[in-house]
Amino acid sequence: MRTNDEVVAYVDDLRKEQKMSINDLAKATGLAKSSLSRYFNKSREFPVNKVHLFAKALHTTSEDILGFNIPSNSIDTSGMHYVRIPIIGTIACGEPIMAEQNIEGYTHELFEEEPQKDEIFALRCKGDSMEPLIPDGALVLIHKQPTVEDDEIAAVQVDDDTRATLKKIKHVGQNVILYPINTKYDPIILNKDNPGRILGKAIHVGFDM
Known part of the structure; x- marks a missing residue:
């Protein structure tokens, strides 16, 4: 996923490529011009909860703007690796995340480079705290x-290591702040x-798996 500055730069490049002031x-987004100017001069953080407005205006997707690695059907899949990925359900206290009792099923995904064994896992998002992106x-x-x-965005184990949550990460001193996208x-x-x-970084959001 792109950093805030990278998202702003990417949106600005898309805007210029499409000759949009x-x-x-x-x-096109329904947002104030003054707000957009602040995003582009980086005096205000890009509004991730409004990324869908930018995606629609710039004829792309929220995932593209935010930099999620989502393979497209238009990509030549020859030489790519089809990998079986475990879907993690409830995470038992003290158990390794890939423990058999934590796995509720499997999905499959294409990768340009084959990941190492147990390097990738999947979580089913529950609730609307990360909408509209997830x-x-x-x-x-x-x-x-x-x-x-x-x-x-990371998967983080909380509640005495019994539950995993997806949140945007911010480090502040000795604290780690887990931010929802839904305000x-x-x-x-x-x-x-x-x-x-922290269990790992979100790299792909699937909507039809």
Whole structure:
């Protein structure tokens, strides 16, 4: 997933390629021109919860703008690797994430480079805290890794290691802030009094799996 600055630069490039002024883009998205100017000069963070408006205006997808690695049917699949990926259900306390009792099924995905064994897993999104980018029921592929960068979306183990949640990550001092995209939900703060563990980075959102 792209960082905030990379998203802004990509949207600006798309706008210029399509010969749209900021005023044109403001009209197409229904957002104020002053707000768009602040996004482009990076004095305000890009509104991830409004990315679908930019996607529609610029004739692309939210996933493309945010930089999720979603293979397209137009890509030449010769030489690509078809990988069987476990779908993780409930995560038992203290159990390895790939433990048999945690796996509720499998999905398959194409990769240009074959991932290492147990490097990729999938989670079924439950709830609307990450809408509109990740709707309820979406299947999200996770690259297993213990850390992610700010503004990336991660699967995080919380509630005494019994539940995994998908949230946007921000590091603030000794705290890790888990931000939902849907603004009707409050962030979750992880620290020594409320611990959690990053399981991996979201790399693919599937809508029809």
